[in-house]
Amino acid sequence: MTFLPYIFGLTSLLIGLYLFLRSFRIWKPRPRNKEQEERSDKMLEKYGTFMKVASIILILKGAYDLAVPNPDRYRIGNRQQNTEWTPEYRAIFIKNCMRDAGPTATNYPQLAKEYCDCSADRIMAAMTREQYEKTLSKSFEEQVKEVMPVFQGCVDRLRQQIDSVTKRGK
Known part of the structure; x- marks a missing residue:
């Protein structure tokens, strides 16, 4: 269970980077045909602002998960046992x-x-x-x-x- 923050953090970071590069038109994948290129441009016009915001959020979340991993966050049921001495x-x-x-x-x-x-x-x-x-x-x-x-x-x-x-x- 201690590896889950790294898996989710890295996944969020990579997806965020992909969306960032695509939404700011820094990277553009090669289209197979003209139709695919038009569809990609329409998607960026329609969802570009959302993709920019989502990419930044995902990059920050991924970086945070990698910098400060918390395995308790991913426990099933998220039950935290009291481990303090009373x-x-x-x-x-x-x-x-x-x-x-x-x-x-x-x-x-x-x-x-x-x-x-x-x-x-x-x-x-x-x-x-x-x-x-x-x-x-x-x-x-x-x-x-x-x-x-x-x-x-x-x-x-x-x-x-x-x-x-x-x-x-x-």
């Missing part, structure tokens, strides 16, 4: 993170909460919700490979804090 999704992320933290959340609830906040902030800054959901649909190993570099700093900080709490406790 406070509700952040709360769900943190809740799931606390649940998955297991014994760490039980033994060090405040540190686990800080870790989950840090992880949520980093993931939300690095990925869209759609990208994150795609990552979750992959195997655990692939998830770790994609997501771990994003919040590795949070993991390191959690380990340091747990180590310092453990050392103080001794």
Whole structure:
């Protein structure tokens, strides 16, 4: 689907250039016979102004589509999914993170909460919700490979804090 803006943009640009050259009489195709030449001249007399305006619009539209391609414009049904992170999704992320933290959340609830906040902030800054959901649909190993570099700093900080709490406790 990402190639459609280029296809439509190039098509619009070429048709616009053709109409521009024909309507301003810069280029005139060779007629096969006298009748075809007369028909072409009559068409230009009748629709010349329309062709000039349409050619300029098509050239601008084609150039815009090529310069600023937007594949979402050509989605069937044009349904746009909300891929932004909302406070509700952040709360769900943190809740799931606390649940998955297991014994760490039980033994060090405040540190686990800080870790989950840090992880949520980093993931939300690095990925869209759609990208994150795609990552979750992959195997655990692939998830770790994609997501771990994003919040590795949070993991390191959690380990340091747990180590310092453990050392103080001794």
